[in-house]
Amino acid sequence: MRLVVDLNRCQGFAQCAFLAPDVFALHGGEALLFTSRFDEALRDQVEQAAAACPVQAILVDFSDEPTKGAEGRVG
Amino acid sequence: MSADGDVKALRRKGRIVVVGASLAGLRAAETLRDQGFTGSLTLVGDEPYEPYDRPPLSKQVLLGLECAEDTALPRTRDIDAEWRLGVAAAGLDRAAKDVRLVNGDTLPYDRLLITTGTKARPWFHPEEAALDGVFVLRTRDDSARLFRKLAAGPRRVLVIGAGFTGSEIASVCRERDVEVTVAERAPAPLVGALGEVVATVAARLQRDHGVDLRCGVSVTALEGDPAGRLRRAHLSDGSAIDVDVAVVCLGALRNTEWLAGSGLAAGPRGVACDAGCRVFDANGIVTDDIYAAGDVARCPHPLFGYQFLSLEHWGNAVEQARIAAHNMLCASTDRRPHLWVPMFWSVQFGVNIKSVGVPTLGDQLVVAQGALDEARFVAVYGYRGRVIAAASFDAGKWLGFYQQQIEAGAPFPPDYALVDRRTDTLQPVDPAFPDPHLPTHEPTVTVTGHSPTERRVQFVAPHA
Numbered sequence A: 001m002r003l004v005v006d007l008n009r010c011q012g013f014a015q016c017a018f019l020a021p022d023v024f025a026l027h028g029g030e031a032l033l034f035t036s037r038f039d040e041a042l043r044d045q046v047e048q049a050a051a052a053c054p055v056q057a058i059l060v061d062f063s064d065e066p067t068k069g070a071e072g073r074v075g
Numbered sequence B: 001m002s003a004d005g006d007v008k009a010l011r012r013k014g015r016i017v018v019v020g021a022s023l024a025g026l027r028a029a030e031t032l033r034d035q036g037f038t039g040s041l042t043l044v045g046d047e048p049y050e051p052y053d054r055p056p057l058s059k060q061v062l063l064g065l066e067c068a069e070d071t072a073l074p075r076t077r078d079i080d081a082e083w084r085l086g087v088a089a090a091g092l093d094r095a096a097k098d099v100r101l102v103n104g105d106t107l108p109y110d111r112l113l114i115t116t117g118t119k120a121r122p123w124f125h126p127e128e129a130a131l132d133g134v135f136v137l138r139t140r141d142d143s144a145r146l147f148r149k150l151a152a153g154p155r156r157v158l159v160i161g162a163g164f165t166g167s168e169i170a171s172v173c174r175e176r177d178v179e180v181t182v183a184e185r186a187p188a189p190l191v192g193a194l195g196e197v198v199a200t201v202a203a204r205l206q207r208d209h210g211v212d213l214r215c216g217v218s219v220t221a222l223e224g225d226p227a228g229r230l231r232r233a234h235l236s237d238g239s240a241i242d243v244d245v246a247v248v249c250l251g252a253l254r255n256t257e258w259l260a261g262s263g264l265a266a267g268p269r270g271v272a273c274d275a276g277c278r279v280f281d282a283n284g285i286v287t288d289d290i291y292a293a294g295d296v297a298r299c300p301h302p303l304f305g306y307q308f309l310s311l312e313h314w315g316n317a318v319e320q321a322r323i324a325a326h327n328m329l330c331a332s333t334d335r336r337p338h339l340w341v342p343m344f345w346s347v348q349f350g351v352n353i354k355s356v357g358v359p360t361l362g363d364q365l366v367v368a369q370g371a372l373d374e375a376r377f378v379a380v381y382g383y384r385g386r387v388i389a390a391a392s393f394d395a396g397k398w399l400g401f402y403q404q405q406i407e408a409g410a411p412f413p414p415d416y417a418l419v420d421r422r423t424d425t426l427q428p429v430d431p432a433f434p435d436p437h438l439p440t441h442e443p444t445v446t447v448t449g450h451s452p453t454e455r456r457v458q459f460v461a462p463h464a
Helices: A015-019 A040-052 B003-013 B023-034 B140-151 B164-175 B196-208 B314-328 B396-407
Strands: A003-005 A024-027 A031-034 A058-060 B015-019 B040-045 B082-085 B089-093 B098-101 B106-108 B111-114 B118-120 B134-136 B156-160 B179-184 B212-215 B219-224 B230-235 B240-242 B245-248 B252-254 B270-272 B278-280 B286-292 B297-301 B307-309 B343-348 B351-357 B364-371 B376-383 B386-393 B445-448 B456-459
Touching (some): A015 A024, B023 B040, B111 B314, B156 B164, B164 B179, B164 B343, B196 B212, B196 B376, B314 B343, B343 B396, B386 B396
Parallel strands (some): B015 B040, B015 B111, B179 B212
Antiparallel strands (some): A003 A058, B219 B230, B230 B240, B297 B307, B445 B456
């Protein structure tokens, strides 16, 4: 599973860091660090965190559509 | 056929090609499908990877909190696209309406979206740039390589250029307990983005965290040993530093070379487009089938004097891509302008730096909340008596308010009651930006043709 946080929106409320501490952490007073890829076992936690974010800055995968068509290294 | 009839046919069975498979390209593709586009959709990317998120590359990845391979962007929906990854676009034929790829394939399009973004500006001396230990940081591979080097425990890292990327790398080095020297030509880090008044705080942060920050100097040469490994850097003040890693952070170049000869208004400063993301040709005439979004686009912003802004901002890529995708698929009366207020953030030395608006336009500055010497404040920038931007250090929650002020053209200096207001910091001062009148770019167009009917604008390569 993958996620991304819109850090323009993020205001450091830290709800996510409380609800899914393995995925989100505050770095200093209000800067958020997150891991983009997380284990399926943490899905509930991450969904709660995404729902609890007061500014709705967390986007979690909707689709796992495979990406095909890489042509190998060029150049 | 009426224009609206064309649009209906396009939505049903048109061919859309998106060149650039990163944040803007992906979000545009999702929006196209969201808006009911059922035709063929092709995404072209020069890297062999699916779209990934770049901000963690200079932070989490270098700190070892996350692998570079794990930064793939989440999808908001299936996009049913044909992916052409690991193959760059080589040219554009507007008359034939097709994109040529480096492997010789051609992709015909009814609508084209250009989201090719930027690349890191390389070190000016190719032989020195090829030394083992000299890095740039832009891509997933760059980040993975630099992480391995930092993990091996270098004796000293030299960061060349103290913009946001350079400052973030210096911060990571100190957090990993690696000795780091930062060389910056300007009088302080982040001067170009935030002005010297605020930049002085950034300089203090670096020194307080043990960075050997050297301002007002440039790196003149990188010296290697016979085995081709970086050993020493020479500075313009005559000094030399023994380093085994140098990270070149001299800003970005827009990926527009593949558009050379296409007749579009695409050059070193980006692809010029209107506020609806429609690209201009070199004569300043708008095209109706070619759009641009993200770092590579340059478009006029009504809030900021209709200046052509090109923004290397994450949020801009997302919003502009959505606007471009929407406008590609609709009749002219339904098109929407890209009115996103510029906004960015950076994390360095444990401090969250955020900005909204266009600080570089500012002719005055007040510290409206907090204080500069606490490194926790909001600096508000004014332009001719209006609020034009705000930058915060560890005070991001106030910026939504200042965004409203910017959008409403509120008077500057702010005269309302503020939380955490220090009266001694409310006196407007000059934010001290470098003089914008000093030329940084050569002219890049020339007018050709003798009779009025033959006169056209032609791009010329900038002088090296």
